[in-house]
Amino acid sequence: MKKGFIFSVAAVALSSATLHAGSFQLNLQGLRQTAMGGSGVAFPWDVSTIFYNPGGLARLNGIQAYAGVFGVSPTVRYVPDNSGETYAETKRHLSTPFAVYAGGTLSKDGRLALGLGIYTPFGSSANWGNDWTGRFITQSISLQSIYFQPTVSYRINDLISVGAGFVYGTGSVKIKKALPVQDMNGTEGQAVLDGKANGVGFNAGVHIKASNNLQFGLSYRSGVRMKVNGGDASFSVPAALATNFPRTAFDATLPLPGILTLGVAAKVTPRLTLQGDLVWAGWKSYDSLKFDFVQNTASLADSKEPRLYRNTLAVRIGGHYEICKQFAVMVGGAFDPTPSNARYVSPDAVDADRFSLSAGLSYAVIDKLSIMAAVNYTTTAGRQVKYEPANFSGEYQIKSLVPAIGITYKF
Amino acid sequence: MKASYIPLIAAAAMLASCKPTIKGVTPSSGEANFSYYVAIGNSLTAGYADGSLYRSGQENSYPAMLGKQFMTVGGGEFRQPLLPGNAGWPAPKRVLGYTTSCDGVTGLGVKLYAGASDTSGSSTSISGQGPFNNLGIPGIRCVDYTVPGYAAIAQSLAGVGYAARMYPHPATDRPIDIAAASNPTFFTMWLGSNDVLGYATNGGEGSGTGGAMPTDISTTAAFEASYNAVVDAMTLKGAKGVLINIPDVTTIPYFTTIPGRGLVLSTPTQVAALNAAYAPLGITFTLGANAFIIQDPAAPGGLRQIKNNEYLLLTLPQDSLKCGGWGSVKPIPKKYVLDETEVGYVRSATNTFNEIIRAAAIRKGLGYVDAHSYLGTLQSGIRFNGVTLTPTFVSGGAFSLDGVHLTPKGYALMANEIIRVINSTYKSSVPQVDINNYNGVLFP
Structure with missing residues (x-):
């Protein structure tokens, strides 16, 4: 069993590795890690290592419970080409991805650890409004997910511990777009696609404690194909065209990339720990987004929207400074290159190279109970792109400020 | 403890820049002066659609769209000889509805608008409300521009007073004089389609080699003289502008909808x-x-x-x-x-007239909008912001229900092509219109 773990992790590691990056991935699964630029594969700060590196779980001393919530409300601005100073922005909408973990070593100084993580690895909400210029491509899109990850971890010796978890993902997708058909009042048609999705995968990692001051981590989260089976597609169109747009079921698949992360953490002074991650994301699997309608008509054909994503390598760094026993502060930053292709950036999945800065603090109210807070600021430069299938081009910019709060309890 | 301020300060700085900051290009007039814009032309310029002229068609004419865009670069109010209502004048406009054919089959079809008439008073002269910026007259040919009393003649021949209701002296005014008197700083001129279209839409019953009647193709000599006279008159005081050529009439749905092998x-x-x-x-x-x-x-x-x-x-x-x-x-x-011979006459005249238009543009240093080529690209579909427009009747979205004139969306395509040429000719930066703000074909 032990050997099996090592073998599989190593084999995967040869092919690739990492953490989230760009697009609709969320990198908000732990408070301390978020405060440190999203890094955290090398250091098991707390039970949130179930997500960041399951191999670190066996390093915890005893059982912990953990909960965090994040306030996400990005703004995306679109400036169309050759259209003067007009622009469109997504409507502000607060979504609250969360992370809950419980687990740890079964006994003090035990080698075996068990845990469960429930978190939201991806999500996206962009509401451009019903009347904006790109409404025939998208009016609004909402992707939501919750992953359940039961995890087991084993400390082989003081140097190496490993861990792995099975991932079951469940989620939903809701898409609204206008249809370019108008009734006698000029009112445009609309399509609403609504479906539930699910998929499976795994998350595995190895943690190496070279010394008390130097640690390494490697984790691989597998790709997950989130499949929508039997979603509901409904259309509002002029009566004369109703037979062209029948209400029908649809299938779709959203492939989430495999992510391989390699990280290091160093205690440079007794109070200061620095850490950094290199994150590889296998976005190349996201070649196109297909919608397969069960009932096709002359007006309602299956659609295949090209994405042509490419793999990315992101860098995340952070520092943790312990001011006193109860109180610590963290800062960090990250650079996430975009996986998207500048010829195929649709307004329902705007992306660009992201720069982020973050900070946070933790305060131990009592020995067993800590509260944590973090804030992440992410921005992109203006990016000139096109969505060729719709001949839709312009410049986009994304800004996002994410506050977060969490609590952890050691049993 | 000091270090704990860092995240707070950082957070405050971040809050200040939470909104995107990118901006588009500030509109500029470049080498042109858009303060008083006048549109010269025929039904396409007037905003004619669905076989008639009506108020919302006029409001969505391409000159009205241009006038609105010009306001961002110093343009003034754009005044049009608006009709009172939307039923269509003088004949009701065409709409989509359910029709029953001779074999008893009921289906979606084109019929005349049967709603309440709201056109009373349309014949009354409104020349006192002028001057108008949109001088487009449905039915007018290039060769009509030098005809004294054109408005009165057209009214008596066709029974339609499009010019008569606008011109101060319908019995004596020449269209060229009305155009010259408008004295614009900038103008567009889309003239000449009716010099071939009248022949074509009447099945080539008139003269294909040159004649004076509206169902004839105009003679090259008359066309050239009239066209150049109008261009000279418009530019006499230094106005800048663009000349728009004649589209290929044989690609419009009026001729392509009923298949020969039907x-x-x-x-x-x-x-x-x-x-x-x-x-x-x-x-x-x-x-x-x-x-x-x-x-x-x-x-x-x-x-x-x-x-x-x-x-x-x-x-x-x-x-x-x-x-x-x-x-x-x-x-x-x-x-x-x-027929084949008639198509040949139409194409040949269109090419000849377009050469005259292009030569005039070069001679006067004006912009030249090749509508013939641009609307030709409609054949394979013009895509814009997720909508594809084609010349297919009804479903294509670009042509109105008369199969000749454009829908507001189609006119918006032309407006953007004209703006593109203006910007490249005069180094200006006039914003393009949002085509999706305009209607296509409306369905019951």
């Missing part, structure tokens, strides 16, 4: 009967699609099958095709057919 035979009995009837002329039929029989005085027996490069007009009565035996046992009358 005679569909479904039984051997039908085939045998027609073969027997046409045996003396050597015309044979097969199961499936066949070419319609058309009238042609030059052919043996005065009739023949229509060729692939010939067109049937949208005005061809469908009931006569379906139930009256037209195209099979009776030939389709030639006034509903644009």
Whole structure:
């Protein structure tokens, strides 16, 4: 069993590795890690290592419970080409991805650890409004997910511990777009696609404690194909065209990339720990987004929207400074290159190279109970792109400020 | 403890820049002066659509769109001779509705608007409300511009007072004088379509080699003289502008909607009967699609099958095709057919006139909008912000229900093409219009 773990992790590691990056991935699964630029594969700060590196779980001393919530409300601005100073922005909408973990070593100084993580690895909400210029491509899109990850971890010796978890993902997708058909009042048609999705995968990692001051981590989260089976597609169109747009079921698949992360953490002074991650994301699997309608008509054909994503390598760094026993502060930053292709950036999945800065603090109210807070600021430069299938081009910019709060309890 | 301020300060700094900051290019007028813009032209310029002129069509004319965009670069108010209502004047506009054909089948079809008339007072002269920026007159030809009393003549000939209601002295004014007196700083001129279109939409019944009547193709000499005179008059005081050429009328739905090979035979009995009837002329039929029989005085027996490069007009009565035996046992009358020779005359005249237009643009240093080429690209579909427009009747979205004039969306395409040429000619930065803000074809 032990050997099996090592073998599989190593084999995967040869092919690739990492953490989230760009697009609709969320990198908000732990408070301390978020405060440190999203890094955290090398250091098991707390039970949130179930997500960041399951191999670190066996390093915890005893059982912990953990909960965090994040306030996400990005703004995306679109400036169309050759259209003067007009622009469109997504409507502000607060979504609250969360992370809950419980687990740890079964006994003090035990080698075996068990845990469960429930978190939201991806999500996206962009509401451009019903009347904006790109409404025939998208009016609004909402992707939501919750992953359940039961995890087991084993400390082989003081140097190496490993861990792995099975991932079951469940989620939903809701898409609204206008249809370019108008009734006698000029009112445009609309399509609403609504479906539930699910998929499976795994998350595995190895943690190496070279010394008390130097640690390494490697984790691989597998790709997950989130499949929508039997979603509901409904259309509002002029009566004369109703037979062209029948209400029908649809299938779709959203492939989430495999992510391989390699990280290091160093205690440079007794109070200061620095850490950094290199994150590889296998976005190349996201070649196109297909919608397969069960009932096709002359007006309602299956659609295949090209994405042509490419793999990315992101860098995340952070520092943790312990001011006193109860109180610590963290800062960090990250650079996430975009996986998207500048010829195929649709307004329902705007992306660009992201720069982020973050900070946070933790305060131990009592020995067993800590509260944590973090804030992440992410921005992109203006990016000139096109969505060729719709001949839709312009410049986009994304800004996002994410506050977060969490609590952890050691049993 | 000091270090704990860092995240707080950082957070405060971040809050200050939480909104995106990118901006588009600030509009600029470049080398042109858009303060007083005038549009010269015919029905396409007036905003005519669906076989008539009505208020919302005028409000969505391409000159009105341009006038609005010019306001961002110093343009003033754009005044149009607006009609009071939307029913269509003088005839009701065409709308989509349910129609029942001679064989009892009810389906979606084009019919005349049957709602309440709201056009009373349309004939009353509104010249006192001028001057108008949109001088587009439905039906006017280039060669009409130098005709004294054109407005009165058009009113008595066609019964339509489009010019008469705008011109101060309909009985004596020449259109060229009205245009010159508008004294614009910037103008667009889309003139010349009716110098070929009247011939084509009447099935080539007039003169294809040059004549004076509205159903003739204008003579090259008259066209050239009139066109250059108007351009000279418009630029006399240094106005800048663009000249827009004549589109290929044979690609519009008016000529391409009814297929030449639309005679569909479904039984051997039908085939045998027609073969027997046409045996003396050597015309044979097969199961499936066949070419319609058309009238042609030059052919043996005065009739023949229509060729692939010939067109049937949208005005061809469908009931006569379906139930009256037209195209099979009776030939389709030639006034509903644009035959090979007639198509040749139309294309040749269009090319000749467009050469004159292009030469005028070069001579005066004006912008030249090649509508002939641009609207030609509609054939393969023009895509804009998720919408694809094609020249297909009804479903294509670019042409209105008369098969000749554009929908507001189609006019918006033209507005953007004109803006593109303006910006490149005059180094200006006039913003493009959002095509998706304008209607296509409306369905019940």
